Amino acid sequence: MGIAWKDSYKVGVDFIDKEHQQLFTRMNKLLEICESGEKNVWACREGVKYLRNHAMEHFEHEEEYMQAMQHSEYEIHKRLHDDFRDKTLPALEVEMEETGYSVESIRHFLGVCLGWVVAHTQTEDQVIAGKATSKWADLPPQEEKEALEAAINQVMQEMFHKRANLLSEHYAGEDFGKVVCCRFLYRGKQKEKWEVTLVYEERLLLKIIGNILDMEYSRVDDMVINVVRYLSRQFIEKIRKSFPMIAFLDLEKESLLTHEQLLNSFEREQPACSLLFQTNEGYFAFSATAADTIRGTFATATVIDPNHVMAAVNDYLSKENRKKILLVDDSEFMRGRIVKLLAEDYDLVEADSSISAIREIAVSRPDLILLDYEMPVCDGRQALEMIRSDKAIADIPVIFLTAKDDLESVRKVMALRPEGYLLKKMSDGDIKKNIDNFFGKKNK
Secondary structure (H helix, E strand, O other), X not given: OOOOOOHHHOOOOHHHHHHHHHHHHHHHHHHHHHHOOOOOHHHHXXXXXXXXXXXXXXXXXXXXXXXXXXXXXXXXXXXXXXXXXXXXXXXXXXXXXXXXXOHHHHHHHHHHHHHHHHHHHHOHHHXXXXXXXXXXXXXXXXXXXXXXXXXXXXXXXXXXXXXXXEEEOEOOOOOOOOEEEEEEEEEOOOOOEEEEEEEEEHHHHHHHHHHHHOOOOOOOOHHHHHHHHHHHHHHHHHHHHHOHHHOOOEEEEEEEEOHHHHHHHHHHOOOOEEEEEEEOOEEEEEEEEEOOOHHHHHHHOEEOOOOOHHHHHXXXXXXXXXXXXXXXXXXXXXXXXXXHHHOOOOEEEEEOOHHHHHHHHHHOOOOEEEEEOOOOOOOHHHHHHHHHHOOOOOOOOEEEEEOOOOHHHHHHHHOOOOOEEEEOOOOHHHHHHHHHHHHHHHHO
């Protein structure tokens, strides 16, 4: 997934579409600076500053346009802009400064910006041209939101001993790392329903559980999931008074969501309240929405059946722990063949060139790269050299795909020290077996 402008992002207002396209260009430029072997802090800082200033100007132009039209959604739109410009961007810039503009912090910055811009462009900005209605129309009063923010911060300190800073008042599922999502359905006597979702970045969750159990955890397993389920229930109980919508409702159902399922639920309807917090050890989000779309949400989630809890938890872990493979090949036929072979057991991401592969790695880190050795313009050898030259991604394993099996060609491939190579003329079964064996040995 590169940072590419698509026609589907168009709003239909010329100057707005032009400025959106320029934002994507600025993000691409910053990504190039970040990936450059000659990257330096000054260049990155200037790139971020340039992108931020362009975004601020764009927000002002949009707001002026809506005011001139006397648009009924102006106040809501400005509130979304204010949240991003006054809370989200400053917090991300602090993170980059504190890490010396590390590649990881810049990728996080770009991931959040890209996620926000795409979501905002395809939802709220469509409102400007009359193509949609705002999904944030039922926002709670600012006083209620501030009370909820204070309550969450207090409970974070009491339960987890973590100080949380509000990063965004309108979290819409933007990617901030691998996550665990616990969702709860509350129902009242008048059949009113609310969904409440707690989203934990995995590294924060492992730190919390490790401190509670006085053990060091390096991965999310069934023990971690079961602990966080009950911690999440207690967390919500402690903040009920600060969130009147669920204060007198009863817990009816709970489920576990993958990040993809979380995004899908946001696409259907934005929550009434969705707050993203930053701690010094990871990110945490609280989201709540009136559950009009509950049937669709729970149909795809892993619902926790009290009589079959372990089966549900194991099902969720099997979905979450699928390995991600980046498949890089200029042949659409070859990509289709590999996807068909592996998609049942692995998450496949495709790239048709080395350049698009590097962009994909920057946005979404894979567990393995299957890299075509013979590609035009920038071949597999050059792509591997770029990967190995960047400390942040140098350790990602690479297996070459090659059509040549003569001794000299094999020597050239193996001289680059990949994890191995696969011949394209191998049978489907042998290719699948090699990938399964690779991850089997890695897990051991």
